[in-house]
Amino acid sequence: MSIERVAIIGLGLLGGSLGLAIAEKLPQVRSTGFDADSAVRTRAAELGLVGTVFDSAADAVTDADLVILCVPVGAMEQAARDLAPSLPLHALVSDVGSSKQSVAKALAAALPGHTIIPAHPVAGTEKSGPDAGFASLFSHRWCILTPGDDTPAEALAELAAFWEALGATVEIMEPAHHDLVLAVTSHIPHLIAYTIVGTASDLEDVTQGEVIKYSAGGFRDFTRIAASDPTMWRDVFLNNREAVLEVLGRFTEDLSALQRAIRNGDGDALFDLFTRTRDIRRSIIEQGQDDARPDFGRKDH
């Protein structure tokens, strides 16, 4: 691998974890970093998330071989414009955003002539900020790369090798297909979780105290997701609008059908769906994408 210097722009959960993963898995690689928030820069330096924290994006990328933008997808274009003046011509530019068509467009507009390969490591927690990062975040997780038609094969191979060195398994995908798949597996689940947590807190006849008290019946799983970073998720929904609205349309149709089944006392329709959904869970456990302990190991038994 010829990547020797990596610049990380944005030092929150993803950027911070990336810096720590590089230090652990690629100790020969030099990392630099920048965050638009000076408090985050100070904390990132204290925590040693990257080798050197700079006070401007331009300074951070001066001699980078690889620049990875770890900012909310709505902030990608401005972040790229800020570092453009001192971006080496040979540097490969990538990101970790959750929507890929919009990022490809934003980065192409800001950095004409540069090699850009959008990427999305499918990993994260509900925590955010520089203190939330940890080196193993990407281990045994998928990292989806969405190259364009004119992406040099060598650059693609370099970026894939980089992510694999950090413990991820790399997958190549069309940007539009990525956005649809992630709308299903990530964006809509987050939207639904945010919605039901909001609905529950707005009811007049059930107090918020009661909602919290009896959350172990299922609700608490949704609150975990609904505690994710608001700025990041606002940007995801605004930037993956079409795919999100498409999947959301399917979901609301399906929900209406179940609502009708409940109203009509159609137990068979409910039972059939509830049986079918078990198989998917089984496959997720088998493929190592989740913890098989009941209740996520919340209790030790």
Added chain:
Amino acid sequence: MSIERVAIIGLGLLGGSLGLAIAEKLPQVRSTGFDADSAVRTRAAELGLVGTVFDSAADAVTDADLVILCVPVGAMEQAARDLAPSLPLHALVSDVGSSKQSVAKALAAALPGHTIIPAHPVAGTEKSGPDAGFASLFSHRWCILTPGDDTPAEALAELAAFWEALGATVEIMEPAHHDLVLAVTSHIPHLIAYTIVGTASDLEDVTQGEVIKYSAGGFRDFTRIAASDPTMWRDVFLNNREAVLEVLGRFTEDLSALQRAIRNGDGDALFDLFTRTRDIRRSIIEQGQDDARPDFGRKDH
């Protein structure tokens, strides 16, 4: 506590855990049990879930002080009718079902003249069957009792003491209010989880393999809930229909508003909701109703 003999009808996750919890926390209490499925009876005897497994509900309750029905809420009335002939007059009858108005009605119809106090320990996992039980299931969990207007205070105190001895914290609630609170905190979250898992597996442009592969982005949390026992949950929705439809109506209204915000690019509306929902998560962690480790401790870091 004057309860010396407890009969458990239904030996799945809840009934089995109840038997194990009694053996651990109330060793002086004798437990008997019955399950309508002979394979479950055999397994329950092998596992020692209760002191003695009987081949009929009537035999299991012959000299019980307390009978606890641990069957799906739709099976309560028949289970109660089956044991009625040999139910001692002094025996207190209770259950662990997730809807309380329907259970109160079913048990009153099947067991006229008996003291009935419906109960709902708010605890469970996505696993089901006799092998899923464990003694600490009820520890530090709420158990809601929904007595009627004519319930003797002494019987209520006995049942409360029994659940407290098993590690639960008891709360008294009106049956109708219980059904509304649990519709929010448990039933609707399950319905939504079942729906989105079904929607995801029905899409033409995204394969089931992709859904499974990239489930770590949020979807997998829903699959855990959507792996819960189909019979139990079919019965919950059919038996708590009104409260479920009411809360579902609110949820779909709220979801439509978010859909519109996404369509119109109204980032502020999204950001406001996403910020508000974080506070609820914080309270749930503070009150010990969930695990604060990011990602539920799925990874060790």
